[in-house]
Amino acid sequence: MSSVATPSSVSVPQGSPAAPRTVRVELGARAYDIAIGPGLLGEIGTRIAALRPGARVAIVTDQNVALQHLGMVEAALDAAGIGFSTVIVAPGEGSKSYAGLQQVAEGLIAARVERRDLVLALGGGVVGDLAGFAAAVVRRGVDVVQAPTTLLSQVDSSVGGKTGINSPQGKNLVGAFHQPVLVVADTAALDTLPARELRAGYAEVAKYGLLGDEKLFGWLEGAWRGILSGDGDRVEAVAASCAAKAAIVARDETETGDRALLNLGHTFGHALEAGAGFSQRLLHGEAVSIGMCLAFAYSARLGLCSGQDAVRAQRHLEAVGLPTRIADVPGELPDTDGLMTLIAQDKKVSRGALTFILARGIGAAFVAKDVDAASVRAFLEEMRAA
Structure with missing residues (x-):
């Protein structure tokens, strides 16, 4: 029987077997489960049939994921007697665009998806965000099931209802909150990922320890190899x-309060991603890794946390093989003024005032409003030169 996981449940010996887990997202009438464990894609038809009897399913996936997992999912739906159609987009951040949204929305309409049907987002964060946003707006809202296939999407983007696409002016600037009705995180799917993508996803795992749980972060310092290699950890x-x-989502669904803590590292990171052209030069998790190191270094600069905490965070991410400095980004980036322009487009900016997630220590992040732009610019200038 599945158990409900809490952060304290991570205290298991490295390499021990782990039973499937179920995490409940408590949102009243819109509450939903996150099923976590190996082999879950093979039983997704049974779960969907129990959740929504008689519904048809429109699968949205990308070309790479389709090669790895689409056949299994289609077979599972077919075995459960569920009718389905499929929309396949190009892999990569480029599909999280107006053109990508049009392709998916028109595909759902052409498949005659009705409001009582389901959209199944099968893939990583790009597919989850894109399919979720299309589901939010087609016929003014169709329910979505998230089936994340990357580490980053399993621990972050598939949970919480944030959906959207990128604008040429910045990341995730067009979107909607649209909670899924179910999340199915098949951890065996992560075995098909390139090592670089696994590491990038791990940055979001480390984020949870760095922002709110020092005990979790300490466990990760010893367990990260097992997490990447695929054992019970x-x-x-x-x-x-x-x-x-x-x-956090249960407390603050639409990010009016402490849900913003989940953006630790993202203000710097999104600016670097945009500066790198949302390309393979810098994956999202890699940008978050650099951004978290910058957030801790800037916090130390302001006297909010110790330099030892900033070094500890950076050394762990370096040990995992993640980039931690602006200089680690290959190729040219905008100058400091260009990066500041990108930071000013961040969704957390309020009436022109900069908002950052800073830290008083490992596991002690907080929302800092009205951060002095000149101070940030001077800090970035120094970090670019380092």
């Missing part, structure tokens, strides 16, 4: 991350 890490996010 992987299920525990995904479950702990989802439980941490679920608790």
